[in-house]
Amino acid sequence: MSPLDQLENQSIFILREAFHKFDNLAMLWSIGKDSSVLLWLARKAFFGHVPFPLVHVDTTYKIPEMIVFRDRLAKEWNLQLIVGKNEEALRDGRTYPNGKLTRVECCGALKKDGLRMVLDKHKFTGVIVGVRRDEDPTRAKERYFSPRDKNMEWNVEDQPPELWDQFKTDFEPGTHIRIHPLLHWTELNVWEYIQRENIPVVSLYFANARGERYRSLGCAPCTFPIQSSARSVAEIVEELRRTKVPERAGRAQDKESEDAFEKLRRDGYM
């Protein structure tokens, strides 16, 4: 069994546990590479089906290609798509691009609060999210089944033990569990798997004529491309095997202060 097979089988096991344990389950779809792999793994786990809705928290600042890609795949793969927005914040212009919020506050309003509104509306008790341990130091401490309290907060100092693939699946009413089937994957693994399985990804990941590509996708005002000549999945894999630049180097909201991202995640960010 190859290392990628091991990762895949573990993720399928987790997805099936989540599907069994949560009556009201949804998967977050950020339209990035991790989401694409997650979606593919769900189809593997459920024999070609995705038996729960996908939630896209739309900040309206996403790069347009991402929305086109989302709608195309939703149609082709027969996906049940729920788009959530923090309408209030958008109406009042309480965003970073409008100059009223910092980048981190904007993430909090449009993504975190936007997510909370969707969860409240649909009463989801289990939310599948494609975060990975290698992305940042707080995610390195995540659990596969990670509880969030009534205020969506993450009590990182007192997380449930996780032994031998036995997870915390019992929870109090009003709380929810984040399920992280990709936790043990690295960025390189994700691309190796995309290559092996021929999984469609949004074209923004490939180098354009100016020699730039996106390594991590977020909102247009806060996400910047990197210098790269990688025009194919194979070239991206090759590039990642050699690089020492961290994945989220192009994500501006991580850098506002030392613990800005940690605070955001404790408050319920993905």
Next chain:
Amino acid sequence: MPPEPSSPCAPQEQLKIVIVGHVDHGKSTFVGRLFHDTGSLPEGKYDQLVEVARRRGVPFEFANLMDGLQAERDQNITIDTAQIWFRTPRRQYVIIDAPGHKEFLKNMITGAANASAALLLIDAKEGVQEQSRRHGFLLSLMGIRQLAVLVNKMDLCGFDETVFRRIETEYRAFLARLGLNPSAFIPICAREGDGLVARSPRMPWYTGGNVIEALDAFEAPPRPVHLPLRFPIQDIYRFDHRRILAGRIESGALRAGDRLVFWPSGKSSAVNTIERWSAPSTLAASAGESVGITLAEQIFVERGQMATHEADAATVCREFSAKLFWMGREPLGIGRRVKLKLTTQEVDCEIRSIERVIDASTLEETSAGAKEIRRNDVAEIVIRARQPIALDAHAAIAETGRFVLVDRREVSGGGVVVAAQRASATELGPKSENLTWAKGEVLASERALRNGHQGAVLWLTGLSGSGKSTIAGLLERELFNRGIHAYRLDGDNLRYGLSADLGFSPEDRSENIRRAAEAGRLLADAGLVVISSLISPYRADRARVREIMKEGQVRFFEVYVRCPLEVCEARDPKKLYARARAGEIPHFTGISAPYEEPENAEITVRTDQQTPEESAANILDYLIQTGRLASVSYDI
């Protein structure tokens, strides 16, 4: 300059390593330095950490790489376990940093449970401490047998070999008691990088390998493909008009066409197809694969059942002994109801008994006769499940020999199965799933009040000719005379009806005893004092009788009617010994089949030294004068 990391061209083997040891012995610092010295830090990370330390006016710490939480950096302590990746030319490593503070032991367990090997750090100046020993013990409990010990902060003791050797001797002796043999003992100074990727010039006396060499010497655990098949059912899907049984094969392999038995129900069907999506279709699947199967004949299967081959079935039981590590906020007491999760099975269970509680840091047995297990205690216990479960001893198949206990929504304990008794037919419950035990309208306590005594079973065991039947008859009369509803259940009489189909092979004797016990249980439940007399020569059979009575909450007294074989043979009231000696009766107890003496009989009478009347009187004294049949309820 840090060396360049290798650039492999294909995904590599991955090995998970947990870093453990006492608080402040330098685990996080070690990991940070290891990443720096192997060139594994992301670009700009080192400068960023230096800059953050400068801005905060604190000394730079390599530990801050792993201590991703602000609270951890503020207090210079690791709270939660974290995982990061690095590689050597040999393979990729997932490094799991585990906290060393006792308060965060559940996080250490979480880290260690996911690892294949461990590095354990000991501070050269402080030496072996409480968590050094506790972590070593927990590693052995979880079955992690690959371990290297790093004696850290050698700079604080002037790189003195005698300090290193003293710690090595002490800790090796401790590990030896656990059956652990570390693959390496390495002196290091993590802060300054001594001993990590090269031998330290400051410790010329050390001639062994460095840390990277110790890591590369660990073996990736083989997939358990050659063990018996264990396929716990995770879920049943109905997609595209197919009924698919989904699950992960924990050990062994299965092929299309294989006949599988699903435990604990014991139902069986054959594998029709092996199902995967967007993958080459195959006729076989093996350990580690999350697959689906369809069945040739449709039978009722649900999540929690475990499929095996007929020949190498799992143990199905309700009671097993285990080693448990308890992490719950509240102690776990005998009789407390908790949820047991083993593979995909979930059943209510209780702690039947606590054999011993072990101080994980000294390996000393603490508080003998303990009635509860406190947080961070390790204990040897007997667990009783409310329903039968399928499992294996951890030593045989680790994947199906470990479990967690859930106490009110929280995963609060982790354990490994030491041994399980294959359950009897009674233990497994009725074959039909549509049966429930109908409770009578009249309570046992009401019957006892009216009768003036409890129901009970007296189980007389002994050689043929030892006097069992005679004593049983005397007891029946004596009890009856005293107003006690007594009934004699004779082994030979059973064979006229209830057990007419049985012979005297060990299997048939066993079944005859089970039937006698079940009949006795019903009669005692009806309020009678039952005196059964059967040779019942096998200890295991009598143990099962005791179980049946326990299950039925029936008072039970084993009576050993003891008499030497020569005496019995000389008596030979039914002339059976003579016939057995002549070879006319096979499997005759004492002659051609063994009699296993009772080890914990409530009463023993010596019929070679007493008359039957004296023996009966002794038994009556035991029962009546000590109030063992009293109608007022009390615990025995």
